[in-house]
Structures are given as structure tokens and as C-alpha cells.
Amino acid sequence: MLSKNLFQAVxxxxxxxxxxxxxxxxxxxxxxxGSDAASAVYVAPGEYDEFYAFFSGGFSGQxxxxxxxxxxxxxxxxxxxxxxxxxxxxxxxTKPLLNTSFGFIPWDDAHHPELSQTNGETDGRWxxxxxxxxxxxARVDLSTFExxxxxxxxxxxxxxxxxxxxxxxxxxxxxxxxGVPYPQQDVxxxxxxxxxxxxxTFIKVDPETGEMSIAxxxxxxxxxxxxxxxxxxxxxxxxxxxxxNTEQQSTLLEVNASKNDKxxxxxxxxxxxxxxxxxxxxxxxxxxxxHNIYSDRTHMATSHTRNSVKVxxxxxxxxxxxxxxxxxxxxxxxxxxxxxxxxGNGKLSADLTVHSFTRMQEAIEASAFETEIEGIPVLKYExxxxxxxxxxxxxPLHTEFDAKGNAYTTFFISSExxxxxxxxxxxxxxAPTYYSVGHLMIPGGDSRNPEGKYLVALNKITKDRYLPTGxxxxxxxxxxxxxxxxxxxxxxxxxxGEPHYGQGISASRINSRKIFLIEENEHPxxxxxxxxxxxxxxxxxxxxxxxxxxxxxxxxxxxxxxxGDKVYFHVTNLEQDFDVPHGFAVMGATNAELLIMxxxxxxxxxxxxxxxxxxxxxxxxxxxxxxxxxxxxRVSSRSSNIALKWGLGDLPM
Amino acid sequence: MQTSRILMIGAAVLLLTLxxxxxxxxxxxxxxYPDGVVLKIWIDKIGxxxxxxxxxxxxxxxxxxxxxxxxxSIPELSYLKYIVIVMATLGLLAAWINxxxxxxxxxxxxxxxxVLGMYDFYLWEYDYGHNLDPNAPIKIEGQAYQPxxxxxxxxxxxxxxxxxxxxxxxxxxxxxxxxxxYWIKNKTKDYETANTSNAMPVADGMLAQAQAD
Numbered sequence: 001m002l003s004k005n006l007f008q009a010v011x012x013x014x015x016x017x018x019x020x021x022x023x024x025x026x027x028x029x030x031x032x033x034g035s036d037a038a039s040a041v042y043v044a045p046g047e048y049d050e051f052y053a054f055f056s057g058g059f060s061g062q063x064x065x066x067x068x069x070x071x072x073x074x075x076x077x078x079x080x081x082x083x084x085x086x087x088x089x090x091x092x093x094t095k096p097l098l099n100t101s102f103g104f105i106p107w108d109d110a111h112h113p114e115l116s117q118t119n120g121e122t123d124g125r126w127x128x129x130x131x132x133x134x135x136x137x138a139r140v141d142l143s144t145f146e147x148x149x150x151x152x153x154x155x156x157x158x159x160x161x162x163x164x165x166x167x168x169x170x171x172x173x174x175x176x177x178x179g180v181p182y183p184q185q186d187v188x189x190x191x192x193x194x195x196x197x198x199x200x201t202f203i204k205v206d207p208e209t210g211e212m213s214i215a216x217x218x219x220x221x222x223x224x225x226x227x228x229x230x231x232x233x234x235x236x237x238x239x240x241x242x243x244x245n246t247e248q249q250s251t252l253l254e255v256n257a258s259k260n261d262k263x264x265x266x267x268x269x270x271x272x273x274x275x276x277x278x279x280x281x282x283x284x285x286x287x288x289x290x291h292n293i294y295s296d297r298t299h300m301a302t303s304h305t306r307n308s309v310k311v312x313x314x315x316x317x318x319x320x321x322x323x324x325x326x327x328x329x330x331x332x333x334x335x336x337x338x339x340x341x342x343x344g345n346g347k348l349s350a351d352l353t354v355h356s357f358t359r360m361q362e363a364i365e366a367s368a369f370e371t372e373i374e375g376i377p378v379l380k381y382e383x384x385x386x387x388x389x390x391x392x393x394x395x396p397l398h399t400e401f402d403a404k405g406n407a408y409t410t411f412f413i414s415s416e417x418x419x420x421x422x423x424x425x426x427x428x429x430x431a432p433t434y435y436s437v438g439h440l441m442i443p444g445g446d447s448r449n450p451e452g453k454y455l456v457a458l459n460k461i462t463k464d465r466y467l468p469t470g471x472x473x474x475x476x477x478x479x480x481x482x483x484x485x486x487x488x489x490x491x492x493x494x495x496x497g498e499p500h501y502g503q504g505i506s507a508s509r510i511n512s513r514k515i516f517l518i519e520e521n522e523h524p525x526x527x528x529x530x531x532x533x534x535x536x537x538x539x540x541x542x543x544x545x546x547x548x549x550x551x552x553x554x555x556x557x558x559x560x561x562x563x564g565d566k567v568y569f570h571v572t573n574l575e576q577d578f579d580v581p582h583g584f585a586v587m588g589a590t591n592a593e594l595l596i597m598x599x600x601x602x603x604x605x606x607x608x609x610x611x612x613x614x615x616x617x618x619x620x621x622x623x624x625x626x627x628x629x630x631x632x633x634r635v636s637s638r639s640s641n642i643a644l645k646w647g648l649g650d651l652p653m
Numbered sequence: 654m655q656t657s658r659i660l661m662i663g664a665a666v667l668l669l670t671l672x673x674x675x676x677x678x679x680x681x682x683x684x685x686y687p688d689g690v691v692l693k694i695w696i697d698k699i700g701x702x703x704x705x706x707x708x709x710x711x712x713x714x715x716x717x718x719x720x721x722x723x724x725x726s727i728p729e730l731s732y733l734k735y736i737v738i739v740m741a742t743l744g745l746l747a748a749w750i751n752x753x754x755x756x757x758x759x760x761x762x763x764x765x766x767x768v769l770g771m772y773d774f775y776l777w778e779y780d781y782g783h784n785l786d787p788n789a790p791i792k793i794e795g796q797a798y799q800p801x802x803x804x805x806x807x808x809x810x811x812x813x814x815x816x817x818x819x820x821x822x823x824x825x826x827x828x829x830x831x832x833x834x835y836w837i838k839n840k841t842k843d844y845e846t847a848n849t850s851n852a853m854p855v856a857d858g859m860l861a862q863a864q865a866d
Contacts, residue, residue, distance in 0.1 A: 575705075625790055
């Protein structure tokens with residue numbers, strides 16, 4: 001009897017809880033899909049979003065530009081991967097951007113976009129992004145939303161802890177994720193401990209032009225330097241790099257590099273580095289790397305070989321680097337807006353370790369070191385820790401901040417964002433993500449002045465969240481309103497490629513240009529008017545100086561081309577009107593199209609292999625007579641003596 | 654100083670603003686041109702709100718066979734500035750003389766020039782709007798593309814608005830000021846003028862001379 005009652009009671013409780021669960025689910029479902037959330041992300045047709053958001057494309061090698069809160073995709077900026085749509089990496093002008101010491105590379109893995117800053121605030125001038133596989137850093141100009149510079153990082157292998165700016169964009173950084181032999185050489189892999197090193201690179205950014213140059217490198221033990229962030233406010237002058245594999249293993253890292261209870265955050269004092277460099281402590285090390293710059297005047301990139309870098313060795317430069325013990329393979333390292341707290345997201349831990357910059361300074365002052373590794377003092381954990389957010393979740397990866405003293409941390413394993421209070425270390429709120437969030441982004445959330453209002457969780461896995469598209473599914477961004485005490489999920493949307501880090505900025509801080517002025521065009525093969533359009537032969541190289549204007553090419557009939565010629569179509573778009581690009585495609589071209597903005601010149605190399613008459617045409621629907629925007633090029637045999645001639649309508653040219 | 658003289662100086666100086674501000678503005682509005690295509694006509698040049706405006710208008714016009722607007726082929730743009738300088742100088746002279754018939758003469762001359770200018774503008778507009786290339790890609794029976802002299806009018810997909818700009822308004826104001834000066838002068842007897850003009854002996858002399866004439 002008793003057992004029967006007990007059974008009934010248990011059943012009742014179970015049923016009730018099931019009902020309650022069901023209700024809860026449907027209620028939260030209504031919350032997510034309710035009209036208030038919908039209106040919060042609704043940007044009416046013709047209206048503008050409040051924020052620009054930039055999400056890296058990861059293995060797509062690109063950078064995607066979205067609007068927030070709508071989540072509308074505006075543009076995919078090609079950075080490290082060729083893009084046939086825009087002719088990027090296919091036209092002659094942009095090929096040099098992808099040049100490296102290994103030659104032309106059409107792809108890379110782009111992880112962390114980072115906006116330029118002035119006085120610790122995003123200034124909307126440039127956005128930097130790292131190429132992970134063949135170590136590089138790119139700069140995108142935010143007046144044109146085009147990649148304008150790529151610099152290769154020598155003595156590095158896997159440029160992951162990059163670019164992460166300082167608060168006046170004095171430097172962007174590039175720490176190696178993989179230890180590599182230094183200098184690079186043919187050695188046994190199991191000689192890792194003696195031959196491998198980990199290099200941290202500081203790239204100077206010209207305050208006027210944005211042009212990058214490698215200022216110096218710091219030679220460290222061959223740990224895996226995972227992520228970075230620079231200090232701000234009181235900690236301005238320092239950059240912090242997380243590390244894992246302090247075990248210095250080269251095989252089965254998932255086990256072998258997870259042994260140490262604590263790895264390190266490397267704190268680099270770059271102001272001291274500047275002093276040591278001025279004292280001549282930098283070693284000039286031969287290192288070949290490429291520096292590629294694009295000009296908006298010549299509309300072309302040039303690639304330059306650099307041969308040397310300055311290397312600082314910590315044992316020769318006391319005070320340059322300190323190690324802060326941090327539990328369990330820390331992934332992200334994030335500095336709060338005041339610059340006091342340095343959050344080490346120990347990815348195999350359930351706790352979040354927060355170091356105090358003030359305590360770190362005191363410990364350095366007191367020379368209270370636990371030990372030294374290759375001349376680098378290791379501070380004592382208990383001397384530098386400022387607080388611990390206990391049992392916040394599982395697998396903390398990254399933290400961003402709002403303007404109200406709160407921090408938001410992503411937990412990959414428990415698939416959630418957790419909001420906690422900086423200083424009291426108490427957990428305030430938690431929200432699930434769908435699924436397995438990596439980075440998160442709050443506009444200005446890694447600067448001194450977060451514009452916080454929205455938080456975007458960048459998810460690695462979507463499983464059942466969208467209509468399936470075969471085995472390969474999209475990744476996603478998930479938008480939260482963080483203006484209140486509780487985080488509120490507003491929407492989620494698929495992303496281009498795998499988003500790693502993101503950046504956001506008030507749209508008002510970005511000054512997007514409309515056209516390039518034709519009179520400022522300094523391209524050596526520009527035809528700045530139809531009267532300059534012409535065809536010139538130099539041996540088997542033919543230069544076509546072609547113009548486009550609605551709705552014709554000049555010239556649009558070309559004869560006298562021979563099989564085996566190298567024909568360069570230099571197409572100048574004479575348009576000076578906003579949003580009137582012209583495209584150029586020619587039959588049999590083995591590369592791609594050109595997409596030429598008003599006032600710009602771009603060049604397509606065409607190598608005709610067959611005799612015949614081949615059409616070319618405009619690929620971007622430019623006008624009412626776009627379909628008529630076409631022409632022919634006649635290709636004759638190698639031995640023919642058909643004269644080179646060209647024209648447009650009645651006009652002999 | 655006398656009101657009429659101040660007004661005339663103002664009228665003359667206002668004319669000089671034509672060297673800064675456009676006379677006229679024609680705005681073309683269509684969905685694809687949210688900011689409008691704005692053509693501005695100065696006394697010595699034609700341009701717009703963007704460096705490429707003229708080219709953009711010529712591109713649009715070529716679809717319907719209108720001639721390209723080429724400022725170098727419009728003679729008015731080369732001599733209008735001299736007319737303005739002469740009129741401003743004459744205006745100052747009239748202020749100095751400060752006699753009602755002189756003032757009226759200047760005002761009427763300016764009015765005549767204004768009317769002539771508008772007529773000339775109309776002829777240009779008529780020519781551009783009617784004298785179409787028979788090989789134009791877009792031909793619509795009976796359709797002309799003459800913009801309105803003043804006011805607004807729909808031309809195919811565009812709404813064309815034609816109104817004076819600051820310079821044109823300044824010229825109109827200048828005319829008003831001159832007629833106002835004449836009106837004030839007409840109300841005031843000439844001997845009073847002479848009596849209250851002691852501060853300007855040269856002008857008085859001129860006046861006396863003018864009265865003696």
C-alpha cells in the first residue's frame with residue numbers, strides 16, 4: 001500500500017515536472033519568437049542597421065560584413081582566399097597581395113578580425129585579420145572595405161594569437177601557435193625541446209597610412225601561443241599571450257599537452273622592448289618574408305621581399321617578459337575595459353582565472369618569482385590572481401565586456417554564454433547557445449569603451465538549427481540583447497565560413513567611400529578617357545587599354561590578336577557615379593572576371609589558345625543597355641599578318 | 654547715408670555673389686538616385702553636387718539622344734562674368750550718383766538682362782530637349798526632354814525640378830533692392846536729398862551737377 005502510494009507520488013511528481021518542462025519550453029519558445037524579439041531585430045526596408053559587424057570566415061579565408069541587429073549580410077571581403085566573383089587574386093592588380101616567401105598562395109585560414117583603435121576606442125579606420133596557416137596579417141581599409149595590405153610573419157608557424165591591437169594601434173601582434181625550429185631547418189621532430197622556439201611578433205602600424213612593418217620579435221620557449229590581447233588604460237604598454245603545450249610535446253598533443261596543471265600567460269612589456277631596441281639589444285636575424293601593399297591611387301598591389309627582423313631575447317632583456325601561471329591550457333586572454341583584470345579562459349577547466357594587473361606589478365616589484373624559464377621569470381599564481389569565477393561552466397574560451405562592469409564568457413563544452421560581475425566574480429546569468437560557442441563579440445567589447453547593447457555568440461556547430469544542406473552545415477551567429485540584467489536571445493543567422501572572432505562598431509564611425517576619382521587614377525595602364533583607348537603590341541604581349549562607360553567598351557572590336565599572345569585587358573571604368581561597377585569577361589579566360597569600380601583600372605590576362613572570334617561582355621548589370629555592352633576579339637593564327645586594329649562604332653581608334 | 658544709396662550698394666554687391674553661388678539648379682529625381690542628380694549652373698561653369706555629375710547626366714541623356722552638355726561649347730559661360738562685373742560697377746556708380754532715374758535705369762537694365770537670360774536659358778533647354786539624335790537607343794514618339802524653365806516636370810522616369818539657386822535669388826533680390834531704392838527716391842524730394850547729404854561733398858557735387866543738367 002505504502003509502496004503503491006509512493007509510486008503514485010513519484011509518478012505525479014514526474015508528470016508534473018514533465019508538464020512544467022513542456023510549459024517552460026513553449027514559454028521560452030514564445031519568448032524567442034515573440035513579437036518583441038522580432039521587432040528588436042527588424043530593420044525596416046531602406047533603414048540602416050545601427051552597427052557594422054565583422055565576422056571572420058575561418059577556413060573560407062574571408063571577412064564577412066553584417067549589419068546588427070538585423071543580421072543582414074552586406075559583403076564578403078576577400079582577404080586570404082581568392083575570390084573569382086571580385087577577380088581578387090585573379091586580376092593582375094591583386095595577385096601580389098597573396099604573394100608569400102612560398103610563392104602565390106590562394107587560401108588561408110582567417111581567424112581574428114581586430115578594429116584599429118584610438119585612445120582605446122574603435123576608430124573605424126582599418127580592420128586587421130590574421131592568416132593562420134602561412135603566418136600573415138592583413139589590413140582592410142574601411143573606407144573601401146578592401147584588403148590593402150598583407151604582411152608575412154617569419155619565424156612563425158600558425159599565426160593564431162593575432163592581430164589584437166594596442167589601444168592606439170601602435171602595434172598589432174602575431175604570436176605563433178606552433179613551435180617551429182628556429183631558425184627553420186631540417187631537424188628531427190623529436191628534437192623539439194632543443195631546436196624549436198615560439199616567436200611573438202610586434203607589427204608597427206603607421207598612424208597616418210596604416211602601413212605595417214615588423215618592429216621586433218621576441219624569442220620564447222616553444223609553447224603554443226594561443227591567443228592574445230593588449231593591455232589598456234593602466235596596463236597599456238603590455239600585451240598578454242596565452243600558451244598551452246608548455247609540456248613542449250610534438251605528438252598526440254591532446255593527451256601530452258594537457259598534463260600540466262597550469263600553463264602560462266606571457267606578459268610582454270612592449271614599452272620595455274622599445275627601450276631595449278633603442279639600446280641596440282635587437283639581433284638582426286636574416287628572415288625572408290613578403291610585404292604586400294595595395295594602393296588606391298595606382299589600384300594595384302606591389303610585393304616586396306624583406307630579409308631581416310630584429311629579435312629580442314628575454315634573457316638579455318630583464319623585465320621584457322613574465323609568465324603568469326594560469327590553469328589548464330588557457331585559450332582566450334581578455335583584458336577588462338579598465339585594464340586591471342586579465343581573464344585567462346582555461347579551456348579544460350570549470351573555473352575562470354582572473355589575474356590582477358596591480359598584483360602582477362607588485363609581484364614584479366617584489367621579485368617574488370617561482371622559477372625562471374629560459375631567463376623568463378615565472379610569477380607565483382597566488383601572487384597575481386585577482387579572482388576566480390568558480391564553476392561558471394565547462395570549457396571557457398573567450399570573454400568580452402559591457403560598459404557596466406559585466407563580463408560575458410563563452411563555454412564551448414557546456415554550450416552557453418555566462419554573464420558575471422567583474423570584481424565580485426559572481427555569476428549573474430547564463431544563456432544556452434546552439435551549439436558549442438567559440439568566440440563572442442560585443443561591439444567595442446575588447447576596447448576601453450564597449451558599446452554593449454548586443455552580444456553575438458559565434459557558434460561552431462548548428463546540427464538541427466536550420467534546414468539541412470547535406471552533410472556540410474553552416475555555422476551561426478546568435479544575437480543577444482544585453483541591455484538588461486538578463487541576456488535575451490533575439491535571433492540567430494548562418495554565417496559565411498566558420499566565424500572565429502568578430503568585431504562590431506557603430507555605423508557612424510565608418511566613412512565608406514563612393515567612387516574613385518578618375519583624375520586620381522595613377523594606374524600605369526589606365527585609359528582615363530575613350531580618346532586614350534588603344535591596343536599596343538610588344539612582341540607576343542598585347543596591352544589593351546580599354547574603357548567602360550554605360551553602355552559600351554572602347555574599343556569593342558579588336559583584330560590582329562594571335563594564338564599564343566599574352567593579352568592584357570587593362571579595363572578602366574570611366575564611371576563617376578555611385579554604385580556603377582562594370583564587369584569584364586572574355587570567352588576562354590582561364591582565370592576569372594574583372595569587377596571594376598568607378599574610377600578604377602583592373603587587368604585580366606587572356607591567353608588565346610584557338611583561332612576564332614571571341615565575345616567579351618559586361619558581367620555586372622550596369623544599365624538598361626547592359627545586354628548590349630559587349631564586343632569581339634578576333635584571334636588569328638600565329639603566322640597570320642592581320643594588322644592590329646581596333647574600334648568602336650564609327651570611330652576608328 | 655541715404656537709404657536709397659545703401660540699397661543700391663547692396664544691390665551691386667549682391668550681384669557679385671554670382672561669382673560664388675550658382676544661378677540655377679536642376680535636380681533630377683528617380684528611385685535609383687536617392688540623393689538626386691543635381692546640376693548647378695554658375696555664370697562661368699556647369700557642375701553638380703559630385704565631381705562626376707555632368708558626366709552622369711550626359712550618360713543618362715545619351716540614352717534618349719540628347720546632346721552632351723559641354724560647358725566649353727556654351728559661349729554664355731565665357732562672357733556672363735563680364736556682364737556681371739559691368740552691372741555691379743554700374744550699380745555702384747548709380748549708388749554714387751544716387752539719382753532716381755539713374756537708379757531706375759539700372760534696375761530696368763538688370764531686369765532686361767534677367768529676362769533675356771531666362772529666354773536664352775529657355776532656348777538652350779529647348780535645343781537640348783528637342784534636338785535629339787535619331788540613332789538614340791530609346792526613342793519615344795512625341796516625347797521631348799526639355800526641362801521646365803522654372804518648376805517641375807516628369808521626364809520619363811525622372812522628376813526634373815528647375816529652380817533658381819542662391820546666385821539667381823541674389824540677382825532677383827538685387828533687382829528688388831534697386832526698384833526699392835527707386836521707389837524710396839521717388840517719394841523723397843531731391844532738395845531734401847541735397848540738404849542731408851553734407852557728409853559726402855563729392856557726391857553732393859555730383860548731385861548738384863546732375864541737378865543742373
